[in-house]
Amino acid sequence: MTPARTRGVALLVALAFVLAGCSSGSHKGSASSTSSSGQSTAASSAAPAGKVPSTLAGFYHQKLDWKTCPGGGRDQCARMRVPLDYAHPNGRAVSLALLKVPALHPSQRIGSMVVNPGGPGESGVQWAAGASSEYGTAIRNVYDVVGFDPRGVASSDPVQCESDKQLDRLVSSDPDPDTAAERRASDRMVRALGEGCLERSGDLARHVSTDEVAKDLDILRAALGDAKLTYFGASYGTAIGSSFADQFPKHVGRMVLDGALDPTSSTVDVDLVQAHGFEVALRAYVGACVQKSSCFLGSSVDQGVRRIHDFLTGLETRPIDASSGGEVTAGVAFYGLIYPLYSRSTWSILDKELQTGFSGDGTLLRLVADAYLHRNPDGSYKDNSFEVYNVVSCLDDDEGVPSSQVPTYLPRFEKASPTFGKIFASSLTTCHVWPIHSGHKPHAVHAKGSPPILVVGTTRDPATPLVWAQSLARQLPHGVLITRDGDGHTGYNQGSSCVDNAVEDYFVHGTVPKGPLRCS
Numbered sequence: 001m002t003p004a005r006t007r008g009v010a011l012l013v014a015l016a017f018v019l020a021g022c023s024s025g026s027h028k029g030s031a032s033s034t035s036s037s038g039q040s041t042a043a044s045s046a047a048p049a050g051k052v053p054s055t056l057a058g059f060y061h062q063k064l065d066w067k068t069c070p071g072g073g074r075d076q077c078a079r080m081r082v083p084l085d086y087a088h089p090n091g092r093a094v095s096l097a098l099l100k101v102p103a104l105h106p107s108q109r110i111g112s113m114v115v116n117p118g119g120p121g122e123s124g125v126q127w128a129a130g131a132s133s134e135y136g137t138a139i140r141n142v143y144d145v146v147g148f149d150p151r152g153v154a155s156s157d158p159v160q161c162e163s164d165k166q167l168d169r170l171v172s173s174d175p176d177p178d179t180a181a182e183r184r185a186s187d188r189m190v191r192a193l194g195e196g197c198l199e200r201s202g203d204l205a206r207h208v209s210t211d212e213v214a215k216d217l218d219i220l221r222a223a224l225g226d227a228k229l230t231y232f233g234a235s236y237g238t239a240i241g242s243s244f245a246d247q248f249p250k251h252v253g254r255m256v257l258d259g260a261l262d263p264t265s266s267t268v269d270v271d272l273v274q275a276h277g278f279e280v281a282l283r284a285y286v287g288a289c290v291q292k293s294s295c296f297l298g299s300s301v302d303q304g305v306r307r308i309h310d311f312l313t314g315l316e317t318r319p320i321d322a323s324s325g326g327e328v329t330a331g332v333a334f335y336g337l338i339y340p341l342y343s344r345s346t347w348s349i350l351d352k353e354l355q356t357g358f359s360g361d362g363t364l365l366r367l368v369a370d371a372y373l374h375r376n377p378d379g380s381y382k383d384n385s386f387e388v389y390n391v392v393s394c395l396d397d398d399e400g401v402p403s404s405q406v407p408t409y410l411p412r413f414e415k416a417s418p419t420f421g422k423i424f425a426s427s428l429t430t431c432h433v434w435p436i437h438s439g440h441k442p443h444a445v446h447a448k449g450s451p452p453i454l455v456v457g458t459t460r461d462p463a464t465p466l467v468w469a470q471s472l473a474r475q476l477p478h479g480v481l482i483t484r485d486g487d488g489h490t491g492y493n494q495g496s497s498c499v500d501n502a503v504e505d506y507f508v509h510g511t512v513p514k515g516p517l518r519c520s
Helices: 009-019 053-061 124-128 137-142 164-172 180-206 210-223 239-249 267-290 301-314 330-342 344-358 362-372 385-395 403-416 421-433 466-475 497-509
Strands: 077-085 093-101 110-114 145-146 229-234 254-258 455-458 479-488 515-519
Touching: 053 077, 053 466, 077 210, 077 344, 093 124, 093 210, 093 239, 110 124, 110 210, 110 239, 110 267, 124 145, 137 145, 137 497, 145 164, 145 403, 164 180, 164 385, 180 421, 210 229, 210 239, 229 479, 239 254, 239 362, 239 455, 254 497, 267 301, 267 330, 267 344, 267 403, 267 421, 267 455, 301 330, 301 344, 330 344, 330 362, 344 362, 385 421, 403 421, 421 515, 455 466, 455 497, 479 497, 497 515
Parallel strands: 110 145, 110 229, 229 254, 254 455, 455 479, 479 515
Antiparallel strands: 077 093, 093 145
16 A cells, blocks of 8 residues: 555645655655754643553553743644553553644643654654645634654654665665565565664564554643543544544544544455545546646546656656655656646646656656655654664555466456556565564444544545545444545545535534535
8 A cells, every 4th residue: 555645735845846856845844853952831730531451540540741842932842752562551651752832822822733644654743844835724723733753753753663775775676576586586685684673673663553542632622721632644644533423432522533544444445446546546637637728648538647657667677767865666757747736736747747757867767756755865863763664564554465476366357457457466565574463453443422523525636535434433323424526545635615515504603514415
């Protein structure tokens, strides 16, 4: 499965740097740091919201020491302790990084809105630091926007697995190995990544599951002084939110899950649906090009999609060079091609990638892939998001397909996605060869006793297709589905005033749409 990467402005900022011919910068400046410095603010009072096990009382009743983040400004940073292993809470503790953007109108403040942008592996700290671009003024007037780096991620105690060079080899490798020998080689690289996680991170690599992150979220709710959790989760952040609602339904306040994942989907179903989602997005992109007077891809959608498919396949045996250094293999190009499909506003960047790529210049493809992978021009990685993805995913869904069985799945995948099907089918093996096994399987969420939860889905979302939002809304006892008819990943702050108004009225006034809402 392809990581459901951060949406919205972070994508646009990264790709704007690409267009300018610059390396993509880190997200949102110095506020991403969580080291304590500057003037201290008043500590919050805890609100456990019900009986707390005595073994967890010290975590639930901790006080957050908010301080001005490095670089100054209004943002405040803090750290919070949670148990590494909730079954043994008296053992090792893990430190989580937090960032708070105070409400613009403190006298009208309702409480805190905790946010998570996706991944697994994306930084909620950096996401919250960009709250002014991601959330409407109506929300920011009355809520402190609070982001957290989940356990194992970014500025929280991070999972570490392999060197940058080893990660590069994995990124550049053939994304759809054709022979048994190639599949075995791919398995060895993935297994080595997992073994590196165990060697470098120890037990932390066994305790970064989404269910554990949701438990951390309840401690955060209490430490913020809120009896109920107000939460906005995008993409993989919806998995954290739905797990929280399932485990702590009576602690749910106002919750929006945008670009939802379906917790019942098996590994095969997830990859199959996502492969089709990216194919639909690709065809929409080519269709928009064909509607112009002269499309460089051809005169029909089928012709344009076929040209992209042939280009990607050709890179398996004939990589192209990038002026920034290094070869652009099919593996690198895959990331470079799918990233602009996350937002219709970045399709023009995909035009330039393909036009230069067809001429033998892989520079833009590599730069966009680097933005997707959070990789610097020198080959180093800005954070551990690429490593975290498999660690969390395999803990959450301990399923996988032996590489010897992948050929039996290829017809279904190639039918769902002629362009990307083989790549997604090949990823089925990851959790089979992964050395850390949790035994966890997909299951429905129930959240019995929770209030209404808004679930947002987009008709042509490539990373989190609409069918997942529809399924999650059905599972929740009071799930309310909002559908945006459009392109790109997630629905809020994507140009639909219908979606934006519904979400903001809900957060600010508690107004719940009367039944499913369809927006353009």
